[in-house]
Amino acid sequence: MHDFYLIKKTETQDEEFFQYFWRDKEQYIDLIVEYIGLEDNLVEYIFDSLTxxxxxxxSLPGMPQDIGFNNIGVTLFEExxxxxxxxxxxAWCDLLKNGPEEILKMIYYHDYSEDELLRFDRDYAIAKFEKMSSISKQLSEGNYYIYHMGI
Structure with a gap:
């Protein structure tokens, strides 16, 4: 599961706050505006574009600027x-609207079993991606962060 939290910006948030937010989030419940959980199969399907x-x-000293999504750790998104x-x-919402009700990604590079197929419900994914777009619009206002915790 990938957890995304839209959190309010405050003047007291420092490097330590962001390094340990995932562990201490119950202490900061008043700062959490929205939460979205994306299943790993959805993230895996669109992962290249998240990079x-x-x-x-x-997680790194000084919270350096980066490009890409930290799949197995934390990521901070700013304005x-x-x-x-x-x-x-x-774009993913628009693209998926053209797909079948069940999205299926086959693994072509070897023999695969039914368990190895990546599948998910199109409308469920669209709803999740629309919510991600919505909180990203709030992020653009400059008063919030999106804090991501990967698998």
């Missing part, structure tokens, strides 16, 4: 991330 998003890495987030999630 294009400008972000910060709270400058918003246009790319909005564009990517809106």
């Amino acid at each position: 294009w998003i400008p972000c910060r890495n709270p 400058h991330s918003a246009p790319c987030l909005i564009s990517i999630f809106t």
Whole structure:
């Protein structure tokens, strides 16, 4: 599961806050505006496009600017991330609207079993991606962060 939290910006948030938010989030419930959970199969399907998003890495000293989504750790998205987030999630919504009710990604490079097929419900994915686009629009206002915790 990939957890995304739209959190309010405050003047007291520092590097340590972002490094440990995932662990102490119950203490900051008043800062959490929205939450979205994306299943790993959805993220895996669109992963390549998530590597294009400008972000910060709270796990590294100084929270350096980065490009891409930290699949197995934390990622911090700021106001400058918003246009790319909005564009990517809106584009995936538009693309999936043309697909079948069940999206199926087959693994072509070897023999595969039914368990190895990546599948998900199109309308469910569109609803999740629309919500991601919506919180990304709020991010663009400059008053929030999107904090991601990967698998």
